[in-house]
Amino acid sequence: MKILHIDEKDYRIPNGLNDFQLHMYLHLIKWKWEHITVQPGYYKDLPYDAILPDAYVQQGIMPHIYEPVRKHLNTHRNVNPFRIHPHFYHVVSSQAANINLFLPALNLPHVNVIMGSIKDDFRSLAVDHLHNGYCLEYWGGNFNKSCVETGLLGDKSKSAGTDADIAIAYRNHQNELCLWLIEHKLTEEEFTSCGGYKSKGRTDKQKHDCSLKFRQILENKSACYYHDKCGYKYWDITEQNKDVFLNHSERVECPFQGGMNQLWRNLLLALALEQDNSNEFVHVTFSVVKHPLNTYYLDKSISDFQKLTGHNPRFSVFTSEELIKSAEKIQDSQTSAWAKWYREMYML
Known part of the structure; x- marks a missing residue:
């Protein structure tokens, strides 16, 4: 948490905000002060002005809706x-x-x-x-x-x-x-990245090899930690719909390690729903x-x-x-x- 002093007011905000996030945080804090309360909420015992006080949470009151x-x-x-x-x-x-x-x-x-x-x-x-x-x-x-x-x-x-x-x-x-x-x-x-790629359980990085290409993972889906250890069906559905991922050959390793992971999973959900009888x-x-x-x-x-x-x-x-x-x-x-x-x- 850090404190910004602007126009004689202190804004208690998270560290590491980019320019857009900072602009939006300051705007919404002002909105909260004007329309709801000037009292902060707390996260890990620290006050933050963008958080509603705990009384709203306990009573299920949603003044920001x-x-x-x-x-x-x-x-x-x-x-x-x-x-x-x-x-x-x-x-x-x-x-x-x-x-x-x-x-x-x-x-x-x-x-x-x-x-x-x-x-x-x-x-x-x-x-x-x-x-x-x-x-x-x-x-x-x-x-x-x-x-x-x-x-x-x-x-x-x-x-x-x-x-x-x-x-x-x-x-x-x-x-x-x-x-x-x-x-x-x-x-x-950013969109949510791959939890399997970052998982502490992924200890055998030779077996669960995220550097493999799309085609190589389809040939050996157990190379994906999520497929092998968690039983997730991402690559099964991808294999059934591989024509959707038309340009996979342009990627030198698994395309879904970073922000595309969430987009991939949501599109897989759409495909699975459409094909579910x-x-x-x-x-x-x-x-x-x-x-x-x-x-x-x-x-x-x-x-x-x-x-x-x-x-x-x-x-x-x-x-x-x-x-x-x-x-x-x-x-x-x-x-x-x-x-x-x-x-x-x-x-x-």
Whole structure:
């Protein structure tokens, strides 16, 4: 923790923030002071101004969630008791920002217009699927009771696993039922990298060799620690869909050690869901939505992944500002109020 003294005020913030993160932290701390409280929260016994005081956590009060959708969030959590992230009660929480971006839009009368401007094949929200057409922290088994506990990728547990920040069920222009998986990034500098590559359990680096190429790992999937020791199905699903990873030969070693790992796993989840006979979804796609000013390592990983997959249409990227601009075109009071609130809170 460090203290920045700006305009006669002290800001208690984490060390090591990049320029964008610092700018967003300072902005959101000011927002918290103005709209919630000037009292800090604590992490490892140190005060941080971006964290809400513990009283909010203990009582489950979420003043950083857009007020009109708190009831929708509570109802959703009753039917889908997803895990609240450890840092949810930060005003810089990406999980909270994801809720503030999508739950208002998905509960507006003009949801189809807003979402259709982002996703060309989006005709109508499928409110008869998932929970009113959406599911937070979706891993495939939230509402599908036939799904095994470890999920289609075999990596699901109480504390970990691959999931989408939000899944949206919709019907396309051919009236086919589709699923849209979305990963949201606010201030994160990079996507989640490979835990197997960094694992302390990966002691035999000759056997679990991350320097092997994509093709070599497919020929010997036990070279991947996650496949061999954890039983995760990443490479099994990759093998079944290897044509998706069109340009793998351009990579000199495993492409999924760094930030592309999370993109890979989420796309694998989309592929597995589409090919799972217990699901009704005809098409499943995956998108990343990010803050337009967050251009650090995220953009490079996205670009590398697009090259790897040959710009496959199953994967796409958009920004939170694009969604807000789409909403602003509606020009009704309910939509405008949310768009204005979101812009002010998240510095758009």
